[in-house]
Amino acid sequence: MDNNQIHWHLSLKLFTEEKAFGPGIARLLELADEYHSLNKAAQSMGMAYSKAWKILNNAENALEVRLLDRHAGGSMGGGAELTEEGRDLLNRYRGFERETKEAAEVLFNKYFG
Amino acid sequence: MDNNQIHWHLSLKLFTEEKAFGPGIARLLELADEYHSLNKAAQSMGMAYSKAWKILNNAENALEVRLLDRHAGGSMGGGAELTEEGRDLLNRYRGFERETKEAAEVLFNKYFG
Numbered sequence: 001m002d003n004n005q006i007h008w009h010l011s012l013k014l015f016t017e018e019k020a021f022g023p024g025i026a027r028l029l030e031l032a033d034e035y036h037s038l039n040k041a042a043q044s045m046g047m048a049y050s051k052a053w054k055i056l057n058n059a060e061n062a063l064e065v066r067l068l069d070r071h072a073g074g075s076m077g078g079g080a081e082l083t084e085e086g087r088d089l090l091n092r093y094r095g096f097e098r099e100t101k102e103a104a105e106v107l108f109n110k111y112f113g
Numbered sequence: 114m115d116n117n118q119i120h121w122h123l124s125l126k127l128f129t130e131e132k133a134f135g136p137g138i139a140r141l142l143e144l145a146d147e148y149h150s151l152n153k154a155a156q157s158m159g160m161a162y163s164k165a166w167k168i169l170n171n172a173e174n175a176l177e178v179r180l181l182d183r184h185a186g187g188s189m190g191g192g193a194e195l196t197e198e199g200r201d202l203l204n205r206y207r208g209f210e211r212e213t214k215e216a217a218e219v220l221f222n223k224y225f226g
Contacts, residue, residue, distance in 0.1 A: 011124040020119070096224040103216035111209040
């Protein structure tokens with residue numbers, strides 16, 4: 001066994017009573033924020049729009065907060081934008097994830113380096 | 114949204130080219146070490162013996178190392194014991210997991226406390 005060939009993977013999820021927020025919805029929200037469209041965000045992840053809606057609604061219900069404002073139609077042709085609380089949660093999650101990965105990288109080298 | 118109601122879960126896995134070692138096989142090896150029996154270990158996890166064999170063989174093939182010595186029958190009625198390398202990997206994995214969880218706990222409180 002050669003420790004140099006071993007890699008690690010870390011999955012970080014946030015829960016309330018049920019699974020609420022993880023890598024998938026974080027990416028979905030970032031793309032919806034970039035495209036101003038949940039539909040385009042879902043498409044770029046190869047995900048059905050109905051699934052994107054379900055993931056988003058589940059998270060919003062579990063966390064009891066609106067994460068993404070969705071506008072259907074209108075003069076701007078619909079659109080989507082992160083709510084203030086959605087952006088805040090996303091920033092906290094990405095910070096938590098980034099620093100935990102940095103810590104895990106150091107510890108992986110301690111135990112398997 | 115009340116951050117006090119949010120919890121986190123961390124899953125740590127080791128890979129070579131394919132998934133090799135995670136919480137499931139770590140527990141299986143610990144129980145096999147305790148019971149001196151892969152069969153009893155599988156039973157106590159509610160797992161079919163055939164599945165336990167498969168998980169163990171996959172990990173041993175991926176890591177290219179023998180983790181558990183299995184003895185069938187004989188005057189001692191069979192048995193199982195961790196190899197030296199199996200015990201070493203298990204100790205490294207549990208140490209890596211423990212310290213990463215400790216780091217994640219601190220960081221969770223930083224971002225969601």
